[in-house]
Amino acid sequence: xxxxxxxxxxxxxxxxxxxxxxxxxxxxxxxxxxxxxxxxxxxxxxxxxxxxxxxxxxxxxxxxxxxxxxxxxxxxxxxxxxxxxxxxxxxxxxxxxxxxxxxxxxxxxxxxxxxxxxxxxxxxxxxxxxxxxxxxxxxxxxxxxxxxxxxxxxxxxxxxxxxxxxxxxxxxxxxxxxxxxxxxxxxxxxxxxxxxxxxxxxxxxxxxxxxxxxxxxxxxxxxxxxxxxxxxxxxxxxxxxxxxxxxxxxxxxxxxxxxxxxxxxxxxxxxxxxxxxxxxxxxxxxxxxxxxxxxxxxxxxxx
Amino acid sequence: xxxxxxxxxxxxxxxxxxxxxxxxxxxxxxxxxxxxxxxxxxxxxxxxxxxxxxxxxxxxxxxxxxxxxxxxxxxxxxxxxxxxxxxxxxxxxxxxxxxxxxxxxxxxxxxxxxxxxxxxxxxxxxxxxxxxxxxxxxxxxxxxxxxxxxxxxxxxxxxxxxxxxxxxxxxxxxxxxxxxxxxxxxxxxxxxxxxxxxxxxxxxxxxxxxxxxxxxxxxxxxxxxxxxxxxxxxxxxxxxxxxxxxxxxxxxxxxxxxxxxxxxxxxxxxxxxxxxxxxxxxxxxxxxxxxxxxxxxxxxxxxxxxxxxxxxxxxxxxxxxxxxxxxxxxxxxxxxxxxxxxxxxxxxxxxxxxxxxxxxxxxxxxxxxxxxxxxxxxxxxxxxxxxxxxxxxxxxxxxxxxxxxxxxxxxxxxxxxxxxx
Numbered sequence: 001x002x003x004x005x006x007x008x009x010x011x012x013x014x015x016x017x018x019x020x021x022x023x024x025x026x027x028x029x030x031x032x033x034x035x036x037x038x039x040x041x042x043x044x045x046x047x048x049x050x051x052x053x054x055x056x057x058x059x060x061x062x063x064x065x066x067x068x069x070x071x072x073x074x075x076x077x078x079x080x081x082x083x084x085x086x087x088x089x090x091x092x093x094x095x096x097x098x099x100x101x102x103x104x105x106x107x108x109x110x111x112x113x114x115x116x117x118x119x120x121x122x123x124x125x126x127x128x129x130x131x132x133x134x135x136x137x138x139x140x141x142x143x144x145x146x147x148x149x150x151x152x153x154x155x156x157x158x159x160x161x162x163x164x165x166x167x168x169x170x171x172x173x174x175x176x177x178x179x180x181x182x183x184x185x186x187x188x189x190x191x192x193x194x195x196x197x198x199x200x201x202x203x204x205x206x207x208x209x210x211x212x213x214x215x216x217x218x219x220x221x222x223x224x225x226x227x228x229x230x231x232x233x234x235x236x237x238x239x240x241x242x243x244x245x246x247x248x249x250x251x252x253x254x255x256x257x258x259x260x261x262x263x264x265x266x267x268x269x270x271x272x273x274x275x276x277x278x279x280x281x282x283x284x285x286x287x288x289x290x291x292x293x294x295x296x297x298x299x300x301x302x303x
Numbered sequence: 304x305x306x307x308x309x310x311x312x313x314x315x316x317x318x319x320x321x322x323x324x325x326x327x328x329x330x331x332x333x334x335x336x337x338x339x340x341x342x343x344x345x346x347x348x349x350x351x352x353x354x355x356x357x358x359x360x361x362x363x364x365x366x367x368x369x370x371x372x373x374x375x376x377x378x379x380x381x382x383x384x385x386x387x388x389x390x391x392x393x394x395x396x397x398x399x400x401x402x403x404x405x406x407x408x409x410x411x412x413x414x415x416x417x418x419x420x421x422x423x424x425x426x427x428x429x430x431x432x433x434x435x436x437x438x439x440x441x442x443x444x445x446x447x448x449x450x451x452x453x454x455x456x457x458x459x460x461x462x463x464x465x466x467x468x469x470x471x472x473x474x475x476x477x478x479x480x481x482x483x484x485x486x487x488x489x490x491x492x493x494x495x496x497x498x499x500x501x502x503x504x505x506x507x508x509x510x511x512x513x514x515x516x517x518x519x520x521x522x523x524x525x526x527x528x529x530x531x532x533x534x535x536x537x538x539x540x541x542x543x544x545x546x547x548x549x550x551x552x553x554x555x556x557x558x559x560x561x562x563x564x565x566x567x568x569x570x571x572x573x574x575x576x577x578x579x580x581x582x583x584x585x586x587x588x589x590x591x592x593x594x595x596x597x598x599x600x601x602x603x604x605x606x607x608x609x610x611x612x613x614x615x616x617x618x619x620x621x622x623x624x625x626x627x628x629x630x631x632x633x634x635x636x637x638x639x640x641x642x643x644x645x646x647x648x649x650x651x652x653x654x655x656x657x658x659x660x661x662x663x664x665x666x667x668x669x670x671x672x673x674x675x676x677x678x679x680x681x682x683x684x685x686x687x688x689x690x691x692x693x694x695x696x697x698x699x700x701x702x703x704x705x706x707x708x709x710x711x712x713x714x715x716x717x718x719x720x721x722x723x724x
Contacts (some may be wrong), residue, residue, distance in 0.1 A: 101400035183695040204700070206708050242527065242601070242634040242699055276709070299708075299715055 001215040003093060006033060006053060019133060023069025023234050026057050030073055031098045034091065038088045042088060043078075050074055062255040064200030064208050064271075071104075072301065076101045094107055106149050108232040108285035116230055117142040124149040125182075125191045127220075130156035130210040131165040132197025134230045138283075145173055150175045152187055158268065177302035181212050188223045195269070198231040200251070201284075203240045203298055205276035205291025207231070208247065211269060216277035233286050236298050241273045276292040320509050346602050347469050348655050349647035351383045354723040366459035367403045369396035371466045375661050378684040385469070386658040390414045393467050407436040408460045412467035419572050423607050423643060424513055427473045430464070431505050434481060440502050442494070444665060449669070450488045451499050457482070469657055472616070472645040474609030512642040516704035517542055520638055521549040523702050524603070527636060532557040532600045533630075537589075538618045539569035540605025544576055547603075551582050557686045558582070560599060564589040564620045566663040566687065589620050596631045612648045613695035613710040615639075622652075623700060626699035634699045637710070644717055652691040 009032060013025035033053050037046070039228040054070035075263060077094040084090050098129050112134055120126065126149055128135050130175060139151065151169055155178055156162040162178055169176040198207040207213070207229050220227045241247045252269040261267055276291030283289075286297055349355040350373070360448045363370050373601070376386035394413050397404070411433045414420040420429045435456070441456070443449045462476060464470065470478075484504045488497045524546045534557055536543050547559060559582055563570025570586065577584050587595050602624060608616040615621070615637050625635050649655060665674045677683050695710035704715060 152640045203707060239707075240700060242636075245529075246527070292709060295709050295712040298721065299712065 003056050008057055010057055010060060020062055020071075021065060021109070021232065021234075022063055022135070023065040023232075023277065024102070026054075026061075026066045027070050027073045027098075027102055027105070027234075029057060030054070030070060030124045031095065031102060034077075034095055034098060041087070042086070046091070046094075047074065049290065058250065059255055059259070062253065062258060063251055064237055064239075064251050065235050066225075067251075068200055069234045071233050071238070072236070073098065073101060074259045075301070100246075105232065105285075108234070109134055111285040112230050112232060112283050113137040113141040115288055116228070117145060119193070119228065120147055120149055120282075121192075122149070123146050124193060125152065126150070127152045127154075127187065127191040127216070128165070129154050129162070129194075129213055129216050131161035131168075132230075134197045134232065135195055136138075136165065136168055137249075138195065138230055139169065139174060140172055143172055150177070152177050152179050152191060154179055154181050154184060154212060154216070155183060156212060158175045160216065161210070169302050181215075182206050182214055185219050186227065188219045191225060193226045193228060194220045195228045195230060198235055199271060200237045200239070201229075201235050201294060202229050202237060202273070203284070203295055205279065205294040206241070207274050207282075208239075208241075208251065208271050209274065211272045214274045214278075217274045221278050227278060228281050228283060229279055230283045233284050233297070233301070236294065236301060238298065244273055247271070247273050347385060347465065348383055350385055360618075363462060366462055368463045368466065369393060371396075375678060376681075376684045377658070378686045380653060381656070381686065384658050386661065389417060389660045389661065390662075393463070395480065397484070403459055404463050405433075405437045405460065406441065407433045408463060411417070412464050415464065415468040422539070422541055423471055423473045423605075424640075426471055427642075428509060431481075431509055432472050435502055435505050437641075438498055438505075441498070442478055447502050448489065448490055449492075449494060450486050450600075454482055457485075471584075473643045474648070476642050477508070477647065503574055505603050512640060516640040516642070517545050519704040520640065520702050521546045523707055524636070524638060525550045525553060525555065527601070527700075527702075528557055529554050530556040530568070531599050533560065534558070535560045535562060535595070535602045535624070535633075536566070536573060537562045537570070537600045537602075537604060537621060537624050538564070539573040540638070542640070543603045543605045544573055546638060547577060547582060548580050551580055558584065560585045560587065560595055562587055562589050562592060562595075562620075567618075569618070573579065590622065592624060592627050596627055596633060599631075600635050602628045602633055602635045604635065604637050606637050606643060607690060608647075609637075609644045609701065609713050610649050610692070611637050611646050611714050612650070612722075613627055613698075613713050614649055615693040615695075615698060615701075615710070616649070616690055617693065619652075619691045622691045622693040622697070625693045629697045635697060636700045636702060637698050638702045639648060641705060641716060641720065644713060646717060649692055651695075652688070657689040658690075659687040659689050661687050663687050711721060 006029060010025055010029045013028055014022065030050060034050065037049060049075070057066055057070065069075070077097045084093070096260070106265060116138045125137070126250060128151060141150065151174055153162045153165050153176060166176045166178045188222070190281065196216065197208060197211055198209050200208040201210060217227050239248070249264060251270055253264065253267055257267055279291050281288055281290060282294060289297065327483065346355055346359045357710060360370050370391050371387055373386050374391065375386060375624065377386050392413055393416060394409060397409065407668050411420070411429055413425065420426055434615070438453070443452060461470070484501060487605060488500065492500070528550045534547070536547070536559060559577055561570045561584055562573045562578070563586065574584055574586050585595070604621055604624065605616045606615050610616060628635050640642055647655070661684060664687055665677070674685070677685055698710045701708050701713070701717065708716065
């Protein structure tokens with residue numbers, strides 16, 4: 001499977017099922033690559049090929065989730081004893097584990113929704129940022145539980161993703177209002193809680209998410225409103241940013257911008273980093289975690 | 304419980320007596336287990352309790368080690384700690400030749416108490432080398448097993464070193480490791496073989512936990528140093544110096560601000576070594592900290608020990624630097640090897656600390672020595688603290704040989720390490 005086939009397969013996955021997280025699409029692509037790969041002669045060669053594939057997928061879609069999902073997939077499949085003398089046997093074991101991993105993480109979104117919707121009380125006013133499919137699932141389960149609540153969504157420029165979220169919520173008959181990004185401070189006194197998704201959860205317990213999340217977190221801290229993050233466990237990534245500058249450039253901008261533009265100082269970043277001190281709780285398929293427990297889970301996942 | 308049972312019984316039948324006896328035994332056993340589980344406070348932080356001091360004196364007499372006496376007036380908040388004078392080293396009270404203590408241990412004790420060997424890593428490595436010499440010169444007495452006798456031989460040495468200067472957390476962990484290795488020697492092992500095995504174990508410990516750990520920490524730390532950074536360091540930490548020199552060799556462009564404090568003025572040593580490499584440095588005293596901090600982009604600190612609740616124990620002044628850096632929103636990075644992690648919990652700098660020689664605070668300028676006659680003033684006490692603890696909220700990142708972890712994850716690392724062993 002060469003580079004263009006890979007990217008095409010990945011894009012088809014995303015196109016066919018817009019609900020699928022980009023990390024799951026990436027992992028399906030990796031699994032497909034593993035099944036079709038004929039060039040790997042040794043386990044080390046296979047790993048090399050898989051790592052290179054992950055790099056190529058990151059070039060196609062520069063979100064943090066693709067990077068973290070790919071790394072976790074690699075860890076998961078190589079965690080078994082690969083002691084068989086026959087390479088095809090080893091590959092079969094790896095493919096089996098890959099399928100198992102895929103099945104586990106496909107269910108993670110519903111697990112998160114089940115944990116989180118109990119925190120939404122009747123009559124709550126929720127503020128969310130941009131468009132997140134996990135948050136949508138959470139609000140969907142809360143609505144299915146016959147809870148009445150209103151949602152405020154920030155418009156989230158430059159791509160107005162907030163408006164898409166508002167449309168989806170209206171289809172679910174949830175009362176929703178779109179607010180300007182600049183109106184977050186204004187609206188904060190009216191809301192009861194803030195729920196956002198995450199593109200990546202870093203080692204310190206902080207999150208990387210659409211630009212504007214950090215402002216939202218600072219405002220909610222100032223007003224003493226709980227700030228909840230919902231994220232699946234495959235978004236946990238081994239980064240440790242100290243501040244906004246410390247987030248690697250390859251995550252900050254879209255993949256096309258990175259390839260096309262020479263001087264990135266002129267571009268606007270698409271994501272920002274929210275430190276753990278501003279986050280109240282994280283809802284993941286591993287359970288409800290405090291930011292300091294994220295490092296504990298990461299050590300268990302990666303070591 | 305036992306008395307209640309007896310009173311409720313009108314007649315003493317055999318079953319009732321049996322019940323009484325069983326409950327008595329269970330309370331005794333519970334009390335015994337309680338004593339086993341609850342750790343006693345170490346003696347060196349209970350100096351104001353005369354019963355503890357008497358017990359310690361008896362133990363030292365049994366081991367034939369002289370007791371070092373305290374010097375000068377102690378500030379009342381710290382009266383539970385020892386305060387020794389450098390002018391009266393313990394070795395003056397030893398008989399020559401000492402029959403109990405190995406000469407390399409005597410030399411080591413003198414080096415500790417006079418401050419010739421200072422710094423957490425340096426002290427641990429010197430200790431391990433001295434123990435290697437002890438093991439080389441050791442012969443098992445007849446009818447004794449090496450695994451038990453050698454451990455008993457080490458106990459008076461450790462008491463002696465403790466008297467010269469209280470043991471650091473890293474030294475404590477090293478001693479625990481050696482004792483474990485010695486007691487794991489199988490009894491059928493021949494003496495020469497056992498000794499070589501122990502020597503290789505010690506060499507491997509130094510190589511893995513100190514030398515290679517420093518390399519791993521430098522690798523992670525260099526990722527956090529970007530071009531154009533202004534890095535602040537405090538005092539002299541061998542690990543932080545190593546990191547900065549490695550980063551400079553990898554052609555990172557940065558400059559360093561060295562913060563120093565009296566009376567040790569360790570920053571001068573750090574400054575000398577950095578300037579020798581060609582790194583551009585600035586030198587300030589800690590009183591100028593808030594003046595210099597707006598220029599700083601990162602703070603790198605070393606640690607003496609990392610406690611189980613995430614507090615960082617380091618040279619006095621470190622918590623001040625972390626506090627002011629937090630106010631200016633400057634990231635604080637602590638670099639610490641995992642062998643310095645200890646299971647102790649401390650939330651303040653009072654309960655367990657070290658008091659250095661108060662005469663160090665006397666300073667001679669223009670021929671006049673201030674505070675020369677401080678002993679004559681009855682209400683004057685000089686306090687020369689060595690360590691302080693920094694809360695984890697002031698520390699952004701801890702770089703260890705296992706990777707970069709937040710300060711709150713220290714108990715996780717301790718748990719993982721215990722599982723490995």
